[in-house]
Amino acid sequence: MGFNSNINTILGSSDYLEFLRGKEASLLLSLSTTKTLDIKGITQAGVPGLIHLTPTLDSEFVCSGEVRSLENLAETPKGVPTPALITRAVHVLKPFKNIELLDLGMSQKPELDFFKIHEFDLKPSEAIHKGAQINAMDVFQKGVEFGKSYECKDDYIILGESVPAGTTTAYATTLAIGYNCDGKFSSSFKDVPNSIKNQTIQEALDNIKDGDDLFEKIGKVADNMLIFNAGFVLGNSSTNTKLILAGGTQMAAVLLLANAIVKYMGGELDSSNLALCTTKWLNEDEHSNIKGLLELLDFPINAYSANFDFEKSEHPALKLYDKGEAKEGVGAGGALCYGLINGLNGEQIIKEVENFLG
Amino acid sequence: MGFNSNINTILGSSDYLEFLRGKEASLLLSLSTTKTLDIKGITQAGVPGLIHLTPTLDSEFVCSGEVRSLENLAETPKGVPTPALITRAVHVLKPFKNIELLDLGMSQKPELDFFKIHEFDLKPSEAIHKGAQINAMDVFQKGVEFGKSYECKDDYIILGESVPAGTTTAYATTLAIGYNCDGKFSSSFKDVPNSIKNQTIQEALDNIKDGDDLFEKIGKVADNMLIFNAGFVLGNSSTNTKLILAGGTQMAAVLLLANAIVKYMGGELDSSNLALCTTKWLNEDEHSNIKGLLELLDFPINAYSANFDFEKSEHPALKLYDKGEAKEGVGAGGALCYGLINGLNGEQIIKEVENFLG
Numbered sequence: 001m002g003f004n005s006n007i008n009t010i011l012g013s014s015d016y017l018e019f020l021r022g023k024e025a026s027l028l029l030s031l032s033t034t035k036t037l038d039i040k041g042i043t044q045a046g047v048p049g050l051i052h053l054t055p056t057l058d059s060e061f062v063c064s065g066e067v068r069s070l071e072n073l074a075e076t077p078k079g080v081p082t083p084a085l086i087t088r089a090v091h092v093l094k095p096f097k098n099i100e101l102l103d104l105g106m107s108q109k110p111e112l113d114f115f116k117i118h119e120f121d122l123k124p125s126e127a128i129h130k131g132a133q134i135n136a137m138d139v140f141q142k143g144v145e146f147g148k149s150y151e152c153k154d155d156y157i158i159l160g161e162s163v164p165a166g167t168t169t170a171y172a173t174t175l176a177i178g179y180n181c182d183g184k185f186s187s188s189f190k191d192v193p194n195s196i197k198n199q200t201i202q203e204a205l206d207n208i209k210d211g212d213d214l215f216e217k218i219g220k221v222a223d224n225m226l227i228f229n230a231g232f233v234l235g236n237s238s239t240n241t242k243l244i245l246a247g248g249t250q251m252a253a254v255l256l257l258a259n260a261i262v263k264y265m266g267g268e269l270d271s272s273n274l275a276l277c278t279t280k281w282l283n284e285d286e287h288s289n290i291k292g293l294l295e296l297l298d299f300p301i302n303a304y305s306a307n308f309d310f311e312k313s314e315h316p317a318l319k320l321y322d323k324g325e326a327k328e329g330v331g332a333g334g335a336l337c338y339g340l341i342n343g344l345n346g347e348q349i350i351k352e353v354e355n356f357l358g
Numbered sequence: 359m360g361f362n363s364n365i366n367t368i369l370g371s372s373d374y375l376e377f378l379r380g381k382e383a384s385l386l387l388s389l390s391t392t393k394t395l396d397i398k399g400i401t402q403a404g405v406p407g408l409i410h411l412t413p414t415l416d417s418e419f420v421c422s423g424e425v426r427s428l429e430n431l432a433e434t435p436k437g438v439p440t441p442a443l444i445t446r447a448v449h450v451l452k453p454f455k456n457i458e459l460l461d462l463g464m465s466q467k468p469e470l471d472f473f474k475i476h477e478f479d480l481k482p483s484e485a486i487h488k489g490a491q492i493n494a495m496d497v498f499q500k501g502v503e504f505g506k507s508y509e510c511k512d513d514y515i516i517l518g519e520s521v522p523a524g525t526t527t528a529y530a531t532t533l534a535i536g537y538n539c540d541g542k543f544s545s546s547f548k549d550v551p552n553s554i555k556n557q558t559i560q561e562a563l564d565n566i567k568d569g570d571d572l573f574e575k576i577g578k579v580a581d582n583m584l585i586f587n588a589g590f591v592l593g594n595s596s597t598n599t600k601l602i603l604a605g606g607t608q609m610a611a612v613l614l615l616a617n618a619i620v621k622y623m624g625g626e627l628d629s630s631n632l633a634l635c636t637t638k639w640l641n642e643d644e645h646s647n648i649k650g651l652l653e654l655l656d657f658p659i660n661a662y663s664a665n666f667d668f669e670k671s672e673h674p675a676l677k678l679y680d681k682g683e684a685k686e687g688v689g690a691g692g693a694l695c696y697g698l699i700n701g702l703n704g705e706q707i708i709k710e711v712e713n714f715l716g
Contacts, residue, residue: 064376065363093701095380114377 005307006340010283010291012302016275020242021341023155027087027096027246027331029062030161030232031055032104033124034132034223037165041196045082045164045329052107052124055162058084058330059101060110062091065356068111079317080325081357083279083332087160089352090339097154102146104139104224118146120228128172128204128221136219136227140261143231148238156242158277158338159232160331161250163225170253172201172221176208177260179296184289185249214264218257226250230257234269242273246334248282248327252293259297268299275302278333280309281321306336313350315357363665364698368641368649370660374633378600379699381513385445385454385604385689387420388519388590389413390462391482392490392581395523399554403440403522403687410465410482413520416442416688417459418468420449423714426469437675438683439715441637441690445518447710448697455512460504462497462582476504478586486530486579487561494577494585498619501589506596514600516635516696517590518689519608521583528611530559530579534566535618537654544607544646544685572622576615584608588615592627600631604692606640606685610651617655626657633660636691638667639679664694671708673715 007017037043037051046054050070057067061084091099099115105122120142126133150157163169171185204221212220218227229245233254236243245251255276262269276294283290283305294301310318320326339349365375395401395409404412408428415425419442449457457473463480478500484491508515521527529543562579570578576585587603591612594601603609613634620627634652641648641663652659668676678684697707 064373066372091379095700097380097382113371113373115373 006346007337008280008283008305008307010303010305011294012275012300016302017304017337017341020156024097025156025158025338026098026100026152026154027158027160027335028100028102029059029331030102030104030159030225030229031059031106032122032163032224033107034163034165034169035124035127036168036200036223038127039129039165039196039200042168042200043165051164054082054164055106056108056110058082058162060112061085062087062330063099063110063112063115065092069108080320081317082330083326083328084162084330085353085356086332086349087330087335088356089349090335090344092352093348094339094342094344096158096338102228104228122224125223128169129200131207131220132169132222134219134222134224134227136215136222139224139227140215140231143228144235147232147235152241156244157236158244158246158331158334159229160246160334161225161229162330163223163250166223166225166250168197168200169221169223170226170250171197172204173218173226174253174256175201176205176217176221177214177257179256181293181296184292214260222257226254226257229254230261233258233274234262237270237273240273242275244334244337245274245276246331247276247329248278248290248333249288249293251276251278252290255297255301256293259299263298271299271301275304277304277306277337279328279336280305280307281324281327282333285324285327304337306333306340308336308340308346308349310350312347313354315354317357318353364704365695366638366641366663366665368661368663369652370633370658374660375662375695375699378514382455383514383516383696384456384458384510384512385449385516385518385693386458386460387417387689388460388462388517388583388587389417389464390480390521390582391465392521392523392527393482393485394526394558394581396485397487397523397554397558400526400558401523402438409522412440412522413464414466414468416440416520418470419443420445420688421457421468421470421473423450427466438678439675440688441684441686442520442688443711443714444690444707445688445693446714447707448693448702450710451706452697452700452702454516454696460586462586480582483581486527487558489565489578490527490580492577492580492582492585494573494580497582497585498573498589501586502593505590505593510599514602515594516602516604516689516692517587518604518692519583519587520688521581521608524581524583524608526555526558527579527581528584528608529555530562531576531584532611532614533559534563534575534579535572535615537614539651539654542607542647542650544640544643572618580615584612584615587612588619591616591632592620595628595631598631600633602692603632603634604689605634605687606636606648606691607646607651609634609636610648613655613659614651617657621656629657629659633662635662635664635695637686637694638663638665639682639685640691643682643685662695664691664698666694666698666704666707668708670705671712673712675715676711
């Protein structure tokens with residue numbers, strides 16, 4: 001018999017998160033830009049014309065409470081504010097012990113002092129319908145190396161991401177490496193723009209030639225975050241550090257890519273220190289199926305969603321989350337789980353997010 | 359664009375404190391007595407006739423929640439309670455990881471078990487109008503040595519002080535070493551007793567002879583805390599540990615003294631790990647100018663004030679803070695900033711302070 005939990009277990013054992021209750025986390029944010037975002041209508045994650053700045057602005061806001069590289073915080077055309085607000089709200093109420101940024105090819109560096117920004121000499125990747133032109137083996141190896149060598153000074157790592165148009169590249173990648181994921185992929189749209197998105201993905205897949213190996217394939221259709229993070233997951237699995245992937249279908253794609261690479265290389269992945277945490281909106285999304293995606297993995301995975309929504313908020317922009325807009329990103333699901341296993345309740349978080357919106 | 363912050367940046371970048379959000383602090387308290395406090399009317403920081411006990415009582419209360427060396431908590435004649443209440447309130451709600459005391463010449467040792475009290479073989483200094491009779495080089499070197507060798511087991515150090523009549527010695531010291539600081543110095547009085555204070559400072563400065571070197575000068579007009587902490591700042595700057603000076607004009611005087619000593623010795627101070635945190639009352643004080651004092655420094659400094667006051671309190675003794683009494687001391691400004699970057703809000707702190715007063 002369980003009690004009225006504020007965490008929902010999607011897969012695996014609730015004890016992974018229970019074990020982490022009260023422990024200290026480092027938040028790492030994987031930040032990258034894919035020129036896929038320039039396709040009209042493909043994403044609403046950001047300010048029209050300046051969507052390439054979204055990872056920059058999101059990371060500035062989570063770290064400092066300010067957006068510095070633009071006047072106003074990234075809002076979608078319908079007025080849904082970035083999930084970075086949720087991550088920042090948790091950080092204000094129950095701070096992460098440490099935040100570090102991974103520059104996986106941003107168009108502009110965040111304006112931050114003191115915060116560690118790891119550089120990997122990566123540029124924004126090309127639009128996938130033109131072939132992403134990523135040196136996938138290089139990016140993957142950088143991820144593996146970082147995952148192996150990164151010394152977490154806290155008890156565990158929460159890894160989030162900000163990649164506008166990232167659900168499109170995640171979907172394309174998962175299809176390209178051979179998973180059957182019809183109807184399992186979400187985007188940040190409520191009214192999923194299937195035509196644009198599907199057309200882009202189809203054009204991306206058409207770039208793959210017979211005989212392309214796994215890394216050649218993903219170099220054409222993925223983004224730097226997906227490939228680097230798959231490497232990170234594998235590199236980290238050789239350490240004793242617990243790693244939470246904070247995200248929805250994009251992080252599921254990271255896991256599927258890691259799974260495919262391990263099979264391709266004839267190895268095995270020890271997933272005992274690994275979990276995924278996402279939002280309720282993503283987990284209950286009608287247009288995607290996070291559980292179904294994770295069940296495609298060959299290794300067991302612990303996965304959770306935070307029982308948090310804006311039902312008790314009066315703010316119209318936040319109510320849009322409950323209507324299926326935005327749903328996840330910038331580590332929001334992982335941040336919510338972190339807050340909820342460290343004494344916060346939903347009302348505190350709602351109030352803090354509302355504070356930001358004024 | 360910033361949001362509704364509970365921290366005000368006086369100088370430098372808000373990122374210094376943002377980087378420390380969620381990290382753990384050791385609170386060190388520099389405690390010393392100058393016989394300057396015996397001058398009638400020079401300070402109200404304590405119980406008349408027993409003001410020399412204030413550092414002892416303040417440190418007992420911060421560490422244990424009790425005043426042990428006297429029946430009642432130090433109150434000024436008008437009934438303003440010591441800012442140690444604020445520091446203790448934060449410590450109760452969001453504890454410092456560690457508190458250690460620096461005995462820089464107290465008249466009586468605090469009655470505390472288990473807490474580390476560092477001894478430096480220093481006695482209370484003499485009243486400055488008679489010449490303070492401090493071996494300034496000795497005290498300075500002890501500070502440097504301690505700053506270099508102190509191993510902080512937490513992420514950073516918050517350094518507070520309790521020195522009754524300390525604004526008088528700070529003002530005299532800053533003038534003696536050649537800074538123009540007219541109108542920039544505060545005292546713990548609302549109705550600044552300029553005649554007594556200025557007369558004392560003038561008499562102190564008159565003791566300085568042509569040909570006195572920097573250390574001879576400050577040995578006549580300063581107090582042990584100022585000189586030791588200036589050494590601490592310099593010693594610490596050779597380590598990687600971030601150091602927050604928690605205080606107002608006295609801590610500004612510590613920085614000006616460190617600045618003067620560095621120039622005197624022909625060196626440079628790396629201030630990248632250094633900051634000052636004070637209260638809103640001190641920052642908004644009409645009788646002093648903390649920003650102006652810090653702008654006299656030759657190195658850049660990050661400085662903040664906590665957006666905290668007793669507006670929402672009904673307690674008459676606490677309302678006196680908002681009227682300009684007391685303002686700062688015993689690390690209150692640093693403690694408030696520490697609490698506010700670690701999930702506390704002002705209402706919680708007010709409630710806890712009110713609890714102490716019954």
